[in-house]
Amino acid sequence: MAELLAVSEICVLSSKAEGFSNSILEYMAAGRPVVVTEVGGAREVVAEGETGYLVPSGDDAMMAERLVALLQDPERARAMGAKGKRLVESKFSCEAQLSRTESLYDRLLER
Numbered sequence: 001m002a003e004l005l006a007v008s009e010i011c012v013l014s015s016k017a018e019g020f021s022n023s024i025l026e027y028m029a030a031g032r033p034v035v036v037t038e039v040g041g042a043r044e045v046v047a048e049g050e051t052g053y054l055v056p057s058g059d060d061a062m063m064a065e066r067l068v069a070l071l072q073d074p075e076r077a078r079a080m081g082a083k084g085k086r087l088v089e090s091k092f093s094c095e096a097q098l099s100r101t102e103s104l105y106d107r108l109l110e111r
Contacts, residue, residue, distance in 0.1 A: 001026070002030075005026070005027065005030040005032060006030075008027075008030075008032055009032075009070070009071060009074070009077060010032060010033050010034070010035060010067060010070050010071065010077060011023075011024075011027035011030075011032045011033070011034050011035075012034070012035050012036065012063070012067065013027075013034065013035075013036040013037065013042075014036075014037050014057075014063060015036075015037055015039050015040070015057070016037070016039065016057050016058070017039055017040065017057075018037075018039045018040035018041070018042065019040045019041060020040060020041035020044065020045075021036070021040060021041065021042065021045075024036055024042060024045050024046065025045060025088055025092055027084075028045065028046075028051060028052070028081075028084035028085060028087065028088045029085060029088045029089070029092075030081075030085070031078075031081040031082055031084070031085040032081045032084070033051065033052045033053075033070055033077045033078075033080035033081045033084065034046060034051065034052030034053070034084065035052060035053045035055065035063060035066045035067055035070070036052065036053070036054060036055070037054070037055055037056070037057040037058075037063075038054040038055060038056055038057065039057050042054055045087075045088075045092075046084075047083070047084075047087065050080065050083055051080055051081075051083050051084035051087055052080055052084060053066040053070075
């Protein structure tokens with residue numbers, strides 16, 4: 001998987017139904033901009049126009065439009081990928097999850 005991500009310009013997830021997609025997190029952690037269908041938990045991860053694009057499920061024309069736009073503007077694509085990587089590190093990394101869990105336990109034990 002790492003080899004594929006290393007040679008990818010953009011990562012795409014075109015699911016019709018999805019829970020909270022680990023694939024999106026993996027793409028973003030690799031510093032890749034994403035174009036994903038707006039299903040499941042995608043909106044919790046993707047900041048529209050900042051870390052990638054959300055498109056309605058089944059809207060193939062918009063999906064293609066977003067992909068072409070990123071391919072034609074590699075500087076923007078790289079910036080989106082970098083911002084996505086920072087977002088994943090700050091909100092979804094093991095360290096961030098551990099910190100939130102510890103904070104929750106601290107608050108619960110104070111009661």
